[in-house]
Amino acid sequence: MFGRNKLVKTLTITLLLVCSVCPSFASSSDNEEPGKAIEFAVGYVKQDLCWTTNVADCEVDGVGIAIIYPLDWGFIDYVIANAAIFESTEHSVPGETGTKNDLYKLGVGKKFSPIDDFTFFAEASFIVANDDENFYAWENTNYNDGYELGGVVAHQLNRKIKIGTGVKFQKYQNCSAIKCHGLKGKKPVIKNLEVNFYVRYMLSEKFSLGYRAFKVAKIFNESDYNGRDRGFSHIVAIHYRYQL
Numbered sequence: 001m002f003g004r005n006k007l008v009k010t011l012t013i014t015l016l017l018v019c020s021v022c023p024s025f026a027s028s029s030d031n032e033e034p035g036k037a038i039e040f041a042v043g044y045v046k047q048d049l050c051w052t053t054n055v056a057d058c059e060v061d062g063v064g065i066a067i068i069y070p071l072d073w074g075f076i077d078y079v080i081a082n083a084a085i086f087e088s089t090e091h092s093v094p095g096e097t098g099t100k101n102d103l104y105k106l107g108v109g110k111k112f113s114p115i116d117d118f119t120f121f122a123e124a125s126f127i128v129a130n131d132d133e134n135f136y137a138w139e140n141t142n143y144n145d146g147y148e149l150g151g152v153v154a155h156q157l158n159r160k161i162k163i164g165t166g167v168k169f170q171k172y173q174n175c176s177a178i179k180c181h182g183l184k185g186k187k188p189v190i191k192n193l194e195v196n197f198y199v200r201y202m203l204s205e206k207f208s209l210g211y212r213a214f215k216v217a218k219i220f221n222e223s224d225y226n227g228r229d230r231g232f233s234h235i236v237a238i239h240y241r242y243q244l
Helices: 002-017
Strands: 038-047 058-070 079-091 099-115 118-133 146-156 159-172 189-202 205-220 233-243
Touching: 038 079, 118 159, 146 189
Parallel strands: none
Antiparallel strands: 038 058, 038 233, 058 079, 079 099, 099 118, 118 146, 146 159, 159 189, 189 205, 205 233
């Protein structure tokens, strides 16, 4: 479904950033001790409702990679980055494959552990999305610049299993050729609140399997949007932990 050149480009950009960044394939909460190890993740995501188009009913699915890189800056414990390639399916237009998207996020985070077996994480990320509109050739690039602010609480159930839940505020451009062509920069902005939960299972000291579910609980500017309720979206990823 995805071109080889796009995958190579995404991997290259991510590795050049050393910590590169749709929904996140990895989160600070996925890393047991972000200050002591680098974590890599490769995953598959299926998201209900495209964030890059303004159609009534669509979904995206794709593959992505993520890196959590430790820092020792006092107020910042780690950098987290993701890069992904997605393709949308527009159910309102039978047979229409919609758009292909490159998505990058780069963020920083801080962790707190005031209670035994519980860890709290706070994160902020910057978003850039590039849409390749395969059915509107005159406008084949848009950028969904925006940001995310979020928090997560994680709990280690036992040596093998960790669970967590969190919330995330997102603000970004919701633009495609359908909505933005000819608007001279007047691109619609989406503001919403996302809730999520996840579980991690340790396969070994270095590898683990993660599942994350997330859902938009509130769209703050529904009058500027279609207001359709979103179902749960899902991410499955394999994680590799490199101890420093």
